[in-house]
Amino acid sequence: MNAPSLELTSAESASGRLGISRASLYAYVSRGLIRSFASPHDPRQRLYALDDVEALAERKARFRRPTAAAATALDWGLPVLETSITQIKDGRLFYRERDAVELARTAxxxxxxxxxxxxxxxxxxxxxxxxxxxxxxxxxxxxxxxxxxxxxxxxxxxxxxxxxxxxxxxxxxxxxxxxxxxxxxxxxxxxxxxxxxxxxxxxxxxxxxxxxxxxxxxxxxxxxxxxxxxxxxxxxxxxxxxxxxxxxxxxxxxxxxxxxxxxxxxxxxxxxxxxxxxxxxxxxxxxxxxxxxxxxxxxxxxxxxxxxxxxxxxxxxxxxxxxxxxxxxxxxxxxxxxxxxxxxxxxxxxxxxxxxxxxxxxxxxxxxxxxx
Missing domain, CATH: 1.10.580 (Citrate Synthase; domain 1)
Incomplete structure (x- = not known):
């Protein structure tokens, strides 16, 4: 995948920001929590979306501080309700497991x-x-x-x-x-x-x-x-x-x-x-x-x-x-x-x-x- 127009950071910087090992960083990537891209300067090197790293760091900090997690839950924070209606996942919108974009073609x-x-x-x-x-x-x-x-x-x-x-x-x-x-x-x-x-x-x-x-x-x-x-x-x-x-x-x-x-x-x-x-x-x-x-x-x-x-x-x-x-x-x-x-x-x-x-x-x- 080519790197989009967003800020990227190195594995060392991402791991340090999150306080985790390189292995944990790769695990987060495999789970889709952090996007990874080939470096435009060295295809053997991987770079990581800084927005994803910072969002995950903030989430981890909230879990460590329950009061802060509760205070920020109503501002794009942690999920506060369960629903089976709609899900936003990996940049896509789903209505009860149906891709909304696909549904809109005919429905x-x-x-x-x-x-x-x-x-x-x-x-x-x-x-x-x-x-x-x-x-x-x-x-x-x-x-x-x-x-x-x-x-x-x-x-x-x-x-x-x-x-x-x-x-x-x-x-x-x-x-x-x-x-x-x-x-x-x-x-x-x-x-x-x-x-x-x-x-x-x-x-x-x-x-x-x-x-x-x-x-x-x-x-x-x-x-x-x-x-x-x-x-x-x-x-x-x-x-x-x-x-x-x-x-x-x-x-x-x-x-x-x-x-x-x-x-x-x-x-x-x-x-x-x-x-x-x-x-x-x-x-x-x-x-x-x-x-x-x-x-x-x-x-x-x-x-x-x-x-x-x-x-x-x-x-x-x-x-x-x-x-x-x-x-x-x-x-x-x-x-x-x-x-x-x-x-x-x-x-x-x-x-x-x-x-x-x-x-x-x-x-x-x-x-x-x-x-x-």
Whole structure:
């Protein structure tokens, strides 16, 4: 494997940083914990990804200090929950052992929801549902979309079987972005029609599948906390929508659009996703075959040439929006509609565990405000 554009270090340095022997270093490499590359100067010498070495050193330090491990667990730290829904491994995303990129080649969001949630009637999304009440046209942008989706989800609803309830929730969130009732039409086809973008139909389908879930994201954690209290599936999804709207989560699409509209300015966000050091596979799977705007293609090449960074899914969603002339803010709508499938899976899984998520806080004295 050729060395990518990342910082590498020698075996001696890596072993010293970790406080281990060369044999242990090679064992970590064989287990996939540290990436190894041939030296460009001496093919007989191996070099090691410094990011991996430092991440492993930090992890080992946390295990030695339980208090520190607990304090950092909620900040990209040690795993805090068990799930059988989604796994991110070796730079790839899996939905219940299925490669999400491969799945996105042919699957619909509805089929992906059935896979993620499990135990549903396979005909759930072919059943008729009640048209949404209080729909006031499509809503775009984090604030407007979430406000409309919450309004639709908060309307009185009849008691339904689990399959019908899940289908209704997914359709309601889709209706927030389309301004119309999807009925039993596949959601990607419904959105392409309502947005007057038939050429974008397949890209919309792939976007919905690729964004359906992403392990324990901030919004998924909010959903699980809410579901653990015994709250309804609708209210759990509302919690996810609220978390997604923030500028450091789904709202990142707005920051990506601002950058693409004026790429001469500093981006103000991370172009890449930190869980994918060698590139977000969802982004490249989504952008495959998309007729990018010339300016966006130029920006993509310029950023990668200057920094070695490849685009995250947030950037890819906005590029798709711009390529097909979708409504401004459609990128966030796609993200939210897609992620609803994953949220429902997390809510159902969490409720099945029958445990309340209630972490403890470590009390510290507040600093006094300075005297004016």
């Amino acid at each position: 619909t969001l509805e089929e992906t929801a059935l896979l993620l949630i499990g135990g549903l009637d396979e005909g759930a999304f072919r059943l008729p549902s009640r048209p949404p009440e209080g729909l006031a046209g499509p809503a775009f942008g984090p604030h407007a979309f979430v406000a409309q989706a919450v309004r639709l989800l908060s309307a009185p609803a009849p008691k339904e079987a689990r399959s019908a309830e899940v289908a209704a929730i997914l359709r309601l969130v889709a209706a927030a972005g389309s301004g119309a009732d999807p009925g039993a039409v596949p959601i990607h086809r419904h959105l392409a029609s309502c947005w007057n973008a038939p050429r974008a139909e397949d890209a919309i389908r792939r976007a919905l599948v690729l964004c359906a879930d992403h392990e324990l994201s901030s919004s998924a954690f909010a959903v699980r906390v809410t579901a653990s209290t015994g709250a309804s599936l609708r209210n759990a999804v509302i919690a996810g929508l609220a978390a997604l709207s923030g500028p450091y989560h789904g709202g990142m699409t707005e920051r990506a659009r601002t950058f693409l509209e004026d790429p001469g300015r500093p981006p103000g966000f991370a172009f890449r996703h930190r869980l994918y050091p060698e590139g977000d596979p969802r982004a490249w799977a989504l952008l495959e075959g998309v007729p990018l705007l010339a300016s966006d293609a130029t920006t993509l090449k310029a950023v990668e040439a200057a920094t070695g960074e490849k685009p995250s899914i947030d950037v890819a969603l906005v590029m798709v929006e711009r390529a097909y002339g979708l409504p401004s803010g459609a990128a966030f709508a796609l993200f939210a509609i897609a992620r609803t499938a994953g949220w429902l899976a997390h809510a159902v899984e969490q409720r099945g565990q029958a445990t309340l998520i209630r972490p403890r806080a470590r009390y510290v004295l507040a600093q006094e405000a300075p005297t004016p």
